[in-house]
Amino acid sequence: MRVLVTGGAGYIGSHTLLELMAQGHEVCVYDSYVNANPKVLDRVRSLSNGKLGDVTGDVRDAAGLDAVFSDFEPEAVIHFAGLKAVGESEERPLAYYDVNVGGTLTLLHAMDRAGCRKIIFSSSATVYGEPVYLPYDEAHPTAPLSVYGRTKLMAEQILADWSKQAGDRAAVLLRYFNPVGAHHSGEIGEDPSDIPNNLVPYIAQVAIGKRPALQVFGTDYDTPDGTGLRDYIHVVDLARAHVAALGYAAGNAGCQPFNIGTGQSVSVRQMVAAFERACGAPIPTRTAPRRAGDIAAMQADPSRAKAAFGWRAEHSLDEMMASTWRWQSQNPDGYGNG
């Protein structure tokens, strides 16, 4: 298929490009580079023989979208473009609604004008909020705790209503858990532009000597070692979920959510121990109070994605950490060095 990938130069998008091309899809990236380095596409091209186009543009720019739909004529869209920092979303709520909700709306209008009826959307486990039960299945109530989570839920609702119109529109909502890791080559990976918001990039920067120690926020949760539990998923498994979802969207109509996680939960302390195994050195940690809005534990029930399109996570925790370390140690300054 011809697939337009908004936000394709970002962390998850760049890994997905490789999996799409490996399966013979023709791909065009549409990205504003607000949170990505254009060099990532050179790396992606050097790792693949596939056909990869790219257009610089903003998902809120209707004319820019019309131009790419007219030139590339995509049969489907994978929509990664968005702002993703939970903390920042509380400080800049309108920016988050503008890009994540407004951008999705502008994109759907452009798809309708072009007659493109299939979309895979980057949603998030944050749509669930405080767990009523665990593991979360897709029927779990949605009550996001942050502006970011609400932007994702609103975009999901718009996509659901869009898909109900006549025709064979399909919207696949992938609710990601915690993506970590990097491509096995060590050539592409997560490259935070500032102080990392997420655990694994932070640990990696401690390991490389950029930061003195990891702060462990909350050691008194009702969990086996007192630290928070999360469902971490290797970014390559996550990328492959998009390729599988594309096949599902091609043959189906309507809107469905799918959890994309491993179904396992791992504590902060276990993550640190796994990273120490990968890098062969101790990671200094400091304990800190719980952060407001953090929940003790979360975990996916990913069985629906397996039943619908045969996807399940295959990489182990040690593979997540080994690939992160390979990426971080080969690229201490991320793409800035490449």
Ligand SMILES: NC(=O)c1ccc[n+]([C@@H]2O[C@H](COP(=O)([O-])OP(=O)(O)OC[C@H]3O[C@@H](n4cnc5c(N)ncnc54)[C@H](O)[C@@H]3O)[C@@H](O)[C@H]2O)c1
């Ligand atoms: N990484 C996570 O932990 C996580 C978890 C759940 C959901 N998600 C969602 O998955 C998607 C991809 O996440 P990621 O981790 O790869 O983030 P990322 O920031 O690395 O990638 C997002 C990409 O979108 C681009 N972009 C942002 N605003 C844009 C705009 N207005 N127009 C065009 N391009 C724009 C950025 O330049 C970047 O390349 C996001 O929608 C994010 O909310 C991420």
